[in-house]
Amino acid sequence: MATVYRCGLLIDGRGEEPLRNASIFVESGRVKEVLLAGSGVPEGVDVVDLSGCAVVPGLIDMHVHCDYWYSQPNVAEYLESDAMVACLAARNIRFSLERGITTLRDVSSGVGLQMRRAVQMGHLPGSRIFTAAKGICMTGGHGSSIIRGVREADGPEDVRKAVREQVKAGADLIKLLSSHRSETPEFRQEELDAGVDEAHRLGYRVACHAGIMPSSKMAVLAGVDTLEHGTHLTDEAREMMAKAGTYLIPTMIAYHSMAEATRRMLQQSDSGGDYRRTTLGKYADWWLKTDDMLESQFRKAAAMGLKIAAGTDIVIPEVEFAPLHTEMEMMVKFGYGELKTICAATRVASEALGKSQDLGTIEKGKIADFVAVEGSPLDDISNLRKVKMVVKDGRVEVPVPVPYYRWS
Numbered sequence: 445m446a447t448v449y450r451c452g453l454l455i456d457g458r459g460e461e462p463l464r465n466a467s468i469f470v471e472s473g474r475v476k477e478v479l480l481a482g483s484g485v486p487e488g489v490d491v492v493d494l495s496g497c498a499v500v501p502g503l504i505d506m507h508v509h510c511d512y513w514y515s516q517p518n519v520a521e522y523l524e525s526d527a528m529v530a531c532l533a534a535r536n537i538r539f540s541l542e543r544g545i546t547t548l549r550d551v552s553s554g555v556g557l558q559m560r561r562a563v564q565m566g567h568l569p570g571s572r573i574f575t576a577a578k579g580i581c582m583t584g585g586h587g588s589s590i591i592r593g594v595r596e597a598d599g600p601e602d603v604r605k606a607v608r609e610q611v612k613a614g615a616d617l618i619k620l621l622s623s624h625r626s627e628t629p630e631f632r633q634e635e636l637d638a639g640v641d642e643a644h645r646l647g648y649r650v651a652c653h654a655g656i657m658p659s660s661k662m663a664v665l666a667g668v669d670t671l672e673h674g675t676h677l678t679d680e681a682r683e684m685m686a687k688a689g690t691y692l693i694p695t696m697i698a699y700h701s702m703a704e705a706t707r708r709m710l711q712q713s714d715s716g717g718d719y720r721r722t723t724l725g726k727y728a729d730w731w732l733k734t735d736d737m738l739e740s741q742f743r744k745a746a747a748m749g750l751k752i753a754a755g756t757d758i759v760i761p762e763v764e765f766a767p768l769h770t771e772m773e774m775m776v777k778f779g780y781g782e783l784k785t786i787c788a789a790t791r792v793a794s795e796a797l798g799k800s801q802d803l804g805t806i807e808k809g810k811i812a813d814f815v816a817v818e819g820s821p822l823d824d825i826s827n828l829r830k831v832k833m834v835v836k837d838g839r840v841e842v843p844v845p846v847p848y849y850r851w852s
């Protein structure tokens with residue numbers, strides 16, 4: 445099975461000048477060759493004409509929770525039923541695929557392992573999933589209230605055990621959570637050290653949730669591979685990250701949309717007094733302060749040359765699952781070039797995943813994941829929203845073929 449996709453503009457994810465009128469020769473799910481303009485089409489292959497489109501590598505969202513249901517209006521139904529949770533996750537991963545996000549890094553969820561398998565088996569159309577299985581936090585720590593999605597662990601040996609449990613369950617990576625919305629770090633240094641050491645010893649990468657300064661620094665010292673959020677970094681911490689090669693996943697859209705919701709709620713309620721007494725409302729000042737810092741924090745990380753990969757995180761009911769396009773638009777608005785931003789959601793993300801041998805760029809030998817869009821995203825990054833075709837594993841996934849069964 446071989447197909448040639450003729451592209452108007454090919455942005456291959458390596459960060460170089462785009463190619464005009466090149467073609468992607470796909471065979472058995474992989475890129476056999478990128479054919480430059482003017483090369484002949486091999487005989488006996490199907491040709492798909494995308495000459496009116498720009499083509500980029502399949503996007504990678506580095507921070508999702510594929511089944512997050514706490515922001516749904518009917519929480520009780522999800523609380524009662526694992527099937528409801530799985531249905532929500534199935535909807536989410538199909539939705540992300542349709543928008544050109546061919547890969548998700550699921551940094552803790554209750555059904556990530558099952559969703560990964562269901563997509564592999566062809567039971568569900570959906571983005572490819574790499575999952576941390578359950579996240580690991582201290583007893584009562586950030587995320588501990590998330591039923592099914594988190595394992596509480598205390599003390600270095602228990603943290604090691606929790607890591608082993610995720611490996612046993614089939615996780616692709618390990619997720620540690622080490623801060624909440626205050627200045628107090630959660631895991632102690634020796635617990636973080638033990639978690640990272642155990643994961644690395646067994647050959648797994650570590651993503652660490654750290655939104656505040658002390659825990660961010662502790663996570664970098666422990667040697668985590670990706671720092672999730674890192675919203676309150678200092679120059680010293682950024683220098684440590686640059687030196688250690690730690691990836692930053694800023695997830696700005698999560699904080700920005702929470703701040704927007706907070707502003708709305710404060711306006712609506714009795715001078716904000718009522719809202720401030722709710723579970724989320726007591727963090728109102730935290731969201732507002734963090735939102736104010738997003739741009740300067742991002743610009744400093746970029747200026748320092750940190751490795752930045754794009755991710756989104758769970759947000760609020762008004763915001764779609766995996767709002768990666770919005771995150772990328774924020775990156776461009778904050779001075780990151782369009783090409784660099786595309787790389788942050790493709791090649792750099794694949795490197796942070798440890799999967800750059802297969803994913804992240806459109807190059808000979810790689811898995812054939814790409815998205816055709818109308819208009820060049822180099823002129824306007826939001827053109828990535830105008831999806832015309834999504835190819836994953838060398839198969840056209842969007843428009844999604846309607847499954848049809850013949851009964852005999």
Ligand SMILES: [Zn+2]
Nearest residue numbers: 507551757758
């Ligand atoms: Zn998260």
